[in-house]
Amino acid sequence: MIKRELYMRRIRPFIDTDLIKVMTGIRRCGKSVMLELIKQELKESGINPQQFISINFEDLNFAHLQTAKALHDAITKKASEIGGKVYLFFDEIQEVRDWEKCVNSLRVSLDCDIYITGSNARLLSGELATYLGGRYVEFVIYPFSFAEFMELYRSVVPNESMQKCFQKYLLLGGMPYLSNIKYADEPSKQYLQDLFSSVQFKDVMKRNKIRDVDLLERIIAYVMANVGNTFSATSIARFLKSEQHTVAPETILNYIKYCCDAYLFYQVKREDLQGKQILSSNEKYYIADHGIREAVFGGNMKNINLILENMIYLEALRRGYHVTVGKAGDKEIDFVCDKRGEKLYIQVAYLLASDETISREFGAYDTIRDNFPKYVVSLDEFDMSRNGIKHCNIRDFLLMEEWN
Template sequence: MIKRELYMKRIRPFIGSDLVKVMTGIRRCGKSVMLELIKDELKASGVDSSQFISINFEDMRYTYLQTAQALHDEITKLASSIDGKVYLFFDEIQEVTDWEKCINSLRITLDCDVYITGSNAKLLSGELATYLGGRYVEFIIYPFSFAEFLELYHLTAPDESISSCFQKYLVSGGMPYLSNLRYAEEPSIQYLTDLFNSVQLKDIVKRNKVRDVDLLERITAYIMSNIGTPFSASSLVKFLKNEKRSVSADTILNYLKYCCDAYLFYQVKRQDLQGKQLLSSNEKYYIADHGIREAVFGGNMRDINLILENIIYMELLRRGYTVTVGKEGNKEVDFVCDKRGERLYIQVTYLLASPETIQREFGVYDNIRDNFPKYVVSLDEFDMSRNGIKHRNIRDFLLEDSWA
C-alpha cells in the first residue's frame, strides 16, 4: 500500500475536524485505501482503533443498514459503548437511501469524525446541499499517476528502466488493483473489462434507470475511440444515424452526463483566449483511466498521441488545476491550466519528428503574449526548447514536483 501523499497532504489538515470528509472518484480508484491511510494517521496520533466504526456498503453483510434510519440506529448503538470521540468510515455511501439525513444527524448528536466515499459526482448535489451545506470538504481521488504506478511496478519489475515502465503504463493505466495481479496482461485486461462493465451497470444504468443500454454502449465506444477529439452532440447524432440508430441530441447529452457523473469520462470545455469566454460547442472528453480504454476498446499504442493527451489531462486534475482547451484564432492549445491565479499552457504531441511538426506545436503560442509558463511535451529525448517555450520529455514532465 503506497502512501498517496498527494491526497493525504490535502486531507490531513481536516482530520479530527467536525467537517464531513467526502472522497469521490471512479469505482476501484483507491478510495477505500484512502480510508485505511487515514486510519493509520489517526492511530499514529494516539487514537485507539476501538474508536473506529467502518462499514463498506458493497458488503452484503450490511444490506440491512441501507436506509438512513437503520444506519442511524446501528451507529448510535455501537457508539454508546465507545469512550471518547467516534471515528466513522462509510465506504460507497450512495448505497444508503437518504444517507445525507443520517450523516447530518450523527454529526449533530455524536462526538464524531466522519469520512465517507462514493462513486458518483451527484453525491454532493441535491438534498446534501441542504443537510450538509458548508459542513463538508470533498476530495476527488483518481487512478494512479505515473509516479505512483512506477513505485508499485518497480516492486514487480525492479530492473525495468523508466522508459520501459512508461511503455507498460501506456497500456495498463493506473487502476491500483493491477499491482495485485503483478500487471500480467491477460488478468489485467479481464479485471479492467469487468470494472468497466461494473461502472456501466451499477453507476450509470442502474443509478439513472437507463433503458436503452445498447445506445449507451455505442456512445461510450464512440467517446473512447475519439478521446481528446472535439465533437458535438449533433455530430454524434449523425454518426448514430449512419448506424441505423435514431436519437436526439438531448438524449446523447444526458447519457454523456451520466458517464461523467460516474467519473468514467471528464468533459473539457473550450475557451476563447482572446474573448476570455467559454465556448458552448465541440467539447473534448477524456477517460478516467486509459488502461480501461485499452482493455475495452484497444489501440492505445496506435492512438498514442491521444493517450499521451489523456495522461497529461488526468495529471493536471490530480494536481488541482482547472483545465480548458484554449482557442486562439484558428489555433488550439491542448490545455490551459489554472490554479489559484497560477496559469500554465501545455501542448502535447507524440514526437517532434519534422520541422513542420515543430512549427505547429510551438507555433500555437505565437499570439499568446502573457508571461505564464508555456510547455510542449513529447516523447523526444532531446530538449528542443525555443523562444521561451519549454520542451519536456513527457516521462520527466510527469515526474517533476512542480511545473510553475
C-alpha cells in the same frame, strides 16, 4: 499499500475536524485505501483504533443498514457502547438510501469525525447541498499517476527502466488493483473489462434507470474512440443515424453526463483566450483511466497522441488544476491549467519529428502574450526549447515535483 501523499497533503488539515470528508472517484480507484491511510495517520497521532467504526456498503453483511434510519440507529448504539469521540468511515455511501440525512444527523448528535467515499459525482448535489452545505470538503481520487504506477510496478519487476515502466503504463493504466495480479497482461485486461462492466451497469445504467443498453454502449464506444477530439452531441447523432439509430442530441448529452457522473469520462470546456469566455460547443472528453480504454476498446498505441493527452489531462487534475482547452484565434492550445490564478499552458505531441510539427506545436503560442509558463511535451529525448517555450519529455514532465 503506497502512501498517496498528494492526497494526504490535502486531507491532513481536515483530519479530526467537524467537517465531513468526502472522497469521490471512479470505482476501484483507491478510495478505500485512502480511508486506511487516514486511519493509519489517526493511529500514529495516538487515537485508539477501537474508536473507529468502519462500514463498506458493498459488503452484504451490511445490507440491513442501507437506509438512513437503520444506519443512524446502529451507529448511535455502537457509539454509546464505545463512549467518547468516534471516527466514522463509510465506504460507497451511495448505496444507503437518504444517506445524507443520516450523516448530517450523526454530525449534529455525536462527538464524531466522519469520512465517506462514493462513486458518483451527484453525491454532492441536490439534497446533499441542503443538508450539508458548507459542512463538507470533497477530494476527488484518481487512478495512479505514472509516479505511483512506477513505484508499485518496480516492486513487481525490480530495477525496470523508466521507459519500460512507461510502455506498460501506456497499455495498463493506473488502476491500483493491477499490482495484486502482478501486472500480467491477460489477467489485467480481464480485470479492467470487468471493472468497466461494473461501472457501466451499477453506476450508469442502474443508477439512472437506463433501458436502452445498446444505445448507451454505442455512445460510450464513440466517446472512447474520440478521447481528446472535439465533437458535439449533434455529430454523435449523425453518426448513430448512419447506423440506423435515430437519437435526439439531448438524449446523447444525458447519457454522456451519466458517464461523467460515474467518473468514467471527464468533460473539458473550450475557452476563448482572447475573448476570455467559455465556449458552449464542441467540448472534449477524456477517460478516467486509459488502461480501461485499451482493455475495452483497444488502439492505445495507434492513438498514442490522444492517450498522451489523456495522461497529461488527468495529471493536471491530480495536481489540483482547473483545466480548459484554449482557443487563440485559429489556433488551439491543448490545455490551459489554472490554479488560484496561476496559469500554465501545455501542448502535447507524440514526437516532434518534422519542422512542420515543431512549427505547429510551438506556434500555437504565437498570440499568447502573458508570462505564464508554456510547455511543449513529447516523447523526444532531446530538449528542443525555444523562444521562452519549454520543451520536456513526457515521462520527465509527469514525474516533475512541481510544474512551473
